[in-house]
Amino acid sequence: MSKITGLLLPILRKEQKKKGYIxxxxxxxxxxxxxxxxxRVYGVATFYSMLHTKxxxxxxxxxxxxxxxxxxxxxxxxxxxxxxxxxxxxxxLHKTSCIGCCDEAPAxxxxxxxxxxxxxxxxxxxxxxCKY
Amino acid sequence: MQILxxxxxKAFEKAKKLGPLNVIKILKxxxxxGRGGAAxxxxxxxxxxxxxxxxxxxxxxxxxxxxxxxxxxxxIIKNNPETLIEGILIAxxxxxxxxxxxxxxxxxxxxxxxxxKAISKVLKKAKCNVKIDIIVGAxxxxxxxxxxxxxxxxxxxxxxxxxxxxxxxxxxxxxxxxINNVExxxxxxxxxxxxxxxxxxxxxxxxxxxxxxxxxxLTVGYKLSELVKLAKPKNNVKAIxxxxxGGCMPYSDIELTLENVCGKNCAIGAFSIIIVDxxxxxxxIAELISKFYEHESCGKCTPCREGTKRIHDxxxxxxxxxxxxxxxxxxxxxxxxxxxxxxxxxxxxSTTHLLTALRYFKDxxxxxxx
Numbered sequence: 001m002s003k004i005t006g007l008l009l010p011i012l013r014k015e016q017k018k019k020g021y022i023x024x025x026x027x028x029x030x031x032x033x034x035x036x037x038x039x040r041v042y043g044v045a046t047f048y049s050m051l052h053t054k055x056x057x058x059x060x061x062x063x064x065x066x067x068x069x070x071x072x073x074x075x076x077x078x079x080x081x082x083x084x085x086x087x088x089x090x091x092x093l094h095k096t097s098c099i100g101c102c103d104e105a106p107a108x109x110x111x112x113x114x115x116x117x118x119x120x121x122x123x124x125x126x127x128x129x130c131k132y
Numbered sequence: 133m134q135i136l137x138x139x140x141x142k143a144f145e146k147a148k149k150l151g152p153l154n155v156i157k158i159l160k161x162x163x164x165x166g167r168g169g170a171a172x173x174x175x176x177x178x179x180x181x182x183x184x185x186x187x188x189x190x191x192x193x194x195x196x197x198x199x200x201x202x203x204x205x206x207x208i209i210k211n212n213p214e215t216l217i218e219g220i221l222i223a224x225x226x227x228x229x230x231x232x233x234x235x236x237x238x239x240x241x242x243x244x245x246x247x248x249k250a251i252s253k254v255l256k257k258a259k260c261n262v263k264i265d266i267i268v269g270a271x272x273x274x275x276x277x278x279x280x281x282x283x284x285x286x287x288x289x290x291x292x293x294x295x296x297x298x299x300x301x302x303x304x305x306x307x308x309x310x311i312n313n314v315e316x317x318x319x320x321x322x323x324x325x326x327x328x329x330x331x332x333x334x335x336x337x338x339x340x341x342x343x344x345x346x347x348x349x350l351t352v353g354y355k356l357s358e359l360v361k362l363a364k365p366k367n368n369v370k371a372i373x374x375x376x377x378g379g380c381m382p383y384s385d386i387e388l389t390l391e392n393v394c395g396k397n398c399a400i401g402a403f404s405i406i407i408v409d410x411x412x413x414x415x416x417i418a419e420l421i422s423k424f425y426e427h428e429s430c431g432k433c434t435p436c437r438e439g440t441k442r443i444h445d446x447x448x449x450x451x452x453x454x455x456x457x458x459x460x461x462x463x464x465x466x467x468x469x470x471x472x473x474x475x476x477x478x479x480x481x482s483t484t485h486l487l488t489a490l491r492y493f494k495d496x497x498x499x500x501x502x
Contacts, residue, residue, distance in 0.1 A: 008287030013238075013270055036287065047289040047430075048270035050238045062239075062271075066200035067373060068339040070420055071412050097273055097424055098200035099239040102339035102406070103346045112241045 008036060012045055020060065021052040049096060056092040059130050061085075062109040065095040068102035077106045077118050084127065091130075133349045134333050135318060136212050141258055143321030144221050152182055152226045155324065162323045163331040168194060168276070168313030169377075169401035170477075171390065174320070177310055180300035181227040184308035191223045191232035192285070192304065192311040196269055196276040198237060199375040200424065201404035204335035205314035207347040209236075209243050212318060213250035217264065219317035221254070222324065223310055224262045231263050233304075235281050238270040273428035277476050278303075278311040280430065291432040292476040315402075338363050340373075340407035353392075357385040360407060367409040371493070375404040376421045377481035379488035380414070397488050399481070414493040415500060418486055419447045425482040436479030439470035443483065456502045464490060 011030055015022050022030075022045050031038040045051050050062070063069075063078050078095060085091045101107035104116030115126055147155045160175035181189060193216070197205040208216055220232045234251075236244055244266050251264045267285050274280045275290040282304050284290035303309025315335060323329045332352040339345045342363035350359070360369055360383070369383040379398035386392045393400040408417065422444040429440045446463045449455040467483035467490075474480045490497060 007267070007285065009267060009270065009284060013268060016270075040288070043289055044287065048238070048272050049427075050271035065420075066424060067376065067417060067420060068201050068345075068406055071341055071408060071417070096239075096271065097428060098198065098202075100197055100203040100206050100237075102201050102203055102337065105339065105345075109239060114242060 006034060008034060008041065008044055012041075012051055016051050020056045020058060021054060023053075023055075027053070049094070052092075057088070057090045059091045059111055061091060061093045062096035062099065063093070064097075064099045064101065064105070064107050066098035066102075068098070069105040069107055072105035074106040076120075077108070077123070080120050080123060081108075084123070134322065134330060135208060135315070135335060135349060137215070137322055137326070138212070139215050139218055139321035139325050141218055141254070143325035144218050144225070144258055147222045147225055147324055150324075152228070155222065155226045156182065158324055159320070162329060164316065164319055164323050165331075166313060167315035167319070167334070167402060169199070169399075174312060174316055177300055177312070178223065178226055180298070181308045181310045184301050186308050188231075188305075188307045189227050189229040190304045190307055190309040191220055191227070191229045192278075192281060192309060193220050193232065193234040193317050194276060194278070194281060194311050194313045195234050195236040195240065196281060197240075197314070197402075198273040198276050198428075199377060199402055199404055200421075201339050201373065201375045201406040202337050202402050203339075204337050204347050204402070206240060206243065207335065208314050208318045209240070209247055213247055214254055215321050216314060216318040217251055217254040218258075219312075219320035220264060221258055221260060221262060222320050223312065223317065225260075227308065227310060229310075230261065231265070233285060234264065234266045235275070235285060236266050236268050237275070238268055238272075241268050244268055272430070273424075274430040274476075274478055277478060280476075281311060282309065289430070291430045292478075294475065313402075334403045337402070337404045338407065339405075341366050341369075341409035341412065342407050353387045353389045355385060355387055356383070359388070359405065363405075363407055365407055365409055367411055369407055370410045370412065371408040371414065373406040373408060373417070373485065374398050374400055375402065375406070376424055376485055377401060377477070378404070379484035380408075380417075380492065381488060382492045397484075397491060399484065414489050414496045415447070415451050418489050418497075419444070419451050421485045422447050425478070429478065429482070433473075433475035433479060435470045435473040436475065436482060439466055439474075439479070440482055442466055443470070443486065447486075450497055450500050453500050454502065455500065460497065460501065 107116040280290040381396040
């Protein structure tokens with residue numbers, strides 16, 4: 001049988017994907033189901049930058065803030081996104097470590113998909129197409 | 133490109149005919165070393181795992197490529213997943229493992245679908261009973277460290293532990309485990325199958341202030357000046373960063389061998405080359421990288437957890453023009469101590485960028501002092 005069933009990280013990821021975050025009640029449920037103490041479940045859920053225990057917007061953005069993106073203007077991208085999304089509760093904006101798109105900098109992840117060579121115009125287009 | 137050559141399971145068939153001992157012999161003779169940065173000989177690692185006695189063994193493909201400026205494993209997963217999977221199968225066959233995992237970083241989740249399809253296709257064609265599961269990470273640089281990878285898959289916080297035991301003796305779920313990086317495993321079938329396989333061909337990830345970034349397959353020892361020519365920089369080149377952990381050096385024409393880069397107090401690691409031009413401030417970059425380490429420190433050992441934060445605070449202070457010479461001395465002291473006393477490679481290399489920046493670009497820091 002596969003070892004994968006019952007592993008905590010995939011379970012947490014699934015919940016994160018389904019609800020956009022891992023609520024306290026979800027943590028409790030997962031703890032009960034896996035028989036892993038809630039302290040450990042919480043510890044793991046809060047260890048990773050892409051798992052959230054606080055409610056997120058329907059769209060989660062991670063803008064790369066590592067060296068190659070930074071020296072190619074990621075700060076402007078972050079500033080622009082901050083202005084555009086300031087009061088928009090449907091979006092959660094995070095700065096993140098390298099996402100491996102350094103050859104197409106600046107880049108970001110939106111709902112798990114990579115968007116690269118970002119400009120203000122490109123961002124306008126991407127945000128317009130967002131489902132939620 | 134050598135890395136894109138298809139082996140169509142011929143290497144797997146050849147490996148089965150040769151037997152585990154001969155596969156290991158080939159890897160040793162041909163000189164395949166780990167491509168994740170540490171350059172440990174793959175054959176020796178596999179031999180340890182083969183010789184370890186256990187009822188169950190595992191193979192982990194480390195696809196947690198988190199070093200800033202590195203994207204060559206993504207290139208392989210996108211462009212030649214079949215050969216990578218064949219490498220995993222050869223590893224499993226050699227050490228007699230029935231289960232393998234691909235630990236794919238959370239940021240690459242969008243690659244998981246196609247990779248899964250490729251796994252099913254190859255497994256079906258190979259008619260072998262090895263299982264390969266993809267575990268998608270969730271955004272933690274440290275999980276590329278092999279013991280942290282193990283902890284993460286097991287469902288704990290991805291924090292490294294003190295070795296020994298080394299994974300080939302006691303790894304995932306306490307069982308002998310080989311953990312190899314994507315590029316290493318993708319080279320295995322080619323090393324096994326092709327007589328003309330060249331151990332010195334590497335994937336260089338080129339990025340920074342350049343117009344031709346990307347993955348380049350070039351030989352170890354390629355001239356930096358030639359590399360920069362390929363990269364077509366926008367302005368005059370000031371510095372070269374070897375990812376974040378490998379440190380920086382002023383642009384000069386050296387041949388990029390492990391020894392030469394080491395001679396500059398840097399480490400070439402996974403051949404990530406970030407080209408920085410004269411318009412950039414080294415102090416700003418130092419602040420950025422120290423922020424990265426503060427965020428990515430796993431929090432387990434004190435020098436790294438506390439030290440990366442203090443380093444970041446001090447560099448912020450220097451950047452803002454409020455620091456004095458004593459702060460500079462504290463910074464250097466701290467950087468050296470974190471390097472010497474941290475538990476794992478993350479902490480130990482977290483200040484290389486700073487120590488090398490202070491060695492080669494000290495003026496930029498001193499200009500900012502009060």
